[in-house]
Amino acid sequence: MIKARILKSTGSWYTALTEAGDLLECRPKGKLRLKGFKLTNPVAVGDWVIIEKENDFSGLVTQILDRENFIIRKSPRNRKNDHIIASNLDQMLLMASVKSPRTSTGFIDRLLLVAEMYHIPSVLVINKVDLYEDEKVVARLEEWQSIYGNAGYPVKLVSAEQGTGLNEIRELIAGKSTLFAGHSGVGKTTIINALIPGLDLSTKEISSTHDKGQHTTTFAEMHPLGDGGFIVDTPGIKELQVINLEPAEVCQYFLEFLPFLNECKFNDCLHRDEPGCAVKEAFVEGVIADSRFMNYHKILEDIEATNYWER
Numbered sequence: 001m002i003k004a005r006i007l008k009s010t011g012s013w014y015t016a017l018t019e020a021g022d023l024l025e026c027r028p029k030g031k032l033r034l035k036g037f038k039l040t041n042p043v044a045v046g047d048w049v050i051i052e053k054e055n056d057f058s059g060l061v062t063q064i065l066d067r068e069n070f071i072i073r074k075s076p077r078n079r080k081n082d083h084i085i086a087s088n089l090d091q092m093l094l095m096a097s098v099k100s101p102r103t104s105t106g107f108i109d110r111l112l113l114v115a116e117m118y119h120i121p122s123v124l125v126i127n128k129v130d131l132y133e134d135e136k137v138v139a140r141l142e143e144w145q146s147i148y149g150n151a152g153y154p155v156k157l158v159s160a161e162q163g164t165g166l167n168e169i170r171e172l173i174a175g176k177s178t179l180f181a182g183h184s185g186v187g188k189t190t191i192i193n194a195l196i197p198g199l200d201l202s203t204k205e206i207s208s209t210h211d212k213g214q215h216t217t218t219f220a221e222m223h224p225l226g227d228g229g230f231i232v233d234t235p236g237i238k239e240l241q242v243i244n245l246e247p248a249e250v251c252q253y254f255l256e257f258l259p260f261l262n263e264c265k266f267n268d269c270l271h272r273d274e275p276g277c278a279v280k281e282a283f284v285e286g287v288i289a290d291s292r293f294m295n296y297h298k299i300l301e302d303i304e305a306t307n308y309w310e311r
């Protein structure tokens with residue numbers, strides 16, 4: 001019996017790193033299921049597993065050890081199934097860029113919400129600061145710093161290309177399991193290459209016609225830092241559908257709403273136009289940012305329209 005961590009999944013084979021530091025190619029032994037979910041991937045990147053060795057290079061996964069947490073989404077390939085992006089995470093670095101490509105606050109807020117649902121603390125990392133000269137772009141950058149700083153998230157400014165801000169990221173990730181997530185083309189893989197010398201993963205320039213990334217990374221993969229920490233590089237997420245969440249729960253995952261939730265007149269307040277809504281009052285007073293309040297309503301509407309929580 002060997003304890004190992006799953007670094008990569010390619011269809012039915014998995015690459016695992018044993019505690020002794022060896023790489024093993026594995027397949028699941030029999031069926032491994034997670035109750036309550038229809039999963040495309042029963043064994044996920046980040047899982048701690050028990051392996052029965054077949055030879056020096058391969059083995060069978062006989063058991064998945066209890067996951068501390070995992071982050072799950074609708075499978076992009078098969079809408080009926082859910083897909084675990086990664087498990088046993090200490091934090092998420094949400095990578096965004098103000099331009100080339102532009103990340104929307106709608107996307108940022110959805111991803112932050114999903115991380116909160118799974119109890120994964122987030123840091124907002126704004127990459128490509130070397131490109132931000134235009135007045136409007138700088139204004140938006142400052143706006144994001146204030147919105148997310150006020151919401152309770154650390155905000156880090158980075159240029160993976162020029163190496164600015166990387167020391168702070170090194171400190172943040174030391175010894176931890178960190179998920180790097182964000183749109184395609186924001187520079188997730190470029191930063192990981194800069195943080196782990198010699199890794200040399202492929203990256204690709206964004207498309208000049210669409211100003212979007214080209215989905216260069218196609219599988220989630222965990223990279224050991226060598227100090228017990230790991231980084232999970234993930235394929236760019238296009239849109240994120242929030243699942244397994246009831247409308248009334250959405251507000252609990254907007255951190256800066258929390259102090260006001262008990263002050264609303266009605267217990268079942270959804271913070272729209274209900275009388276005596278303390279969240280709305282905080283928004284009117286400028287304590288809650290416009291975009292956060294609007295995006296909260298959009299997410300609420302989407303969830304109500306899809307009924308994904310009724311399963």
Ligand SMILES: Nc1nc2c(ncn2[C@@H]2O[C@H](COP(=O)(O)OP(=O)(O)OP(=O)(O)O)[C@@H](O)[C@H]2O)c(=O)[nH]1
Pocket residue numbers: 127128129130131158159160161162182183184185186187188189190191202203204205206213214215216217218234235236237
């Ligand atoms: N100017 C500038 N370009 C950058 C920076 N970081 C990354 N890039 C460029 O952005 C492009 C996309 O980078 P990738 O690292 O492939 O992006 P990704 O987020 O991994 O994209 P996917 O794998 O498709 O999700 C590449 O051409 C990089 O060279 C930066 O700090 N400044």
Ligand SMILES: [Mg+2]
Pocket residue numbers: 188189190202203216217233234235236
């Ligand atoms: Mg990539």
Ligand SMILES: [Zn+2]
Pocket residue numbers: 264265269270271272274276277278279280
């Ligand atoms: Zn309210």
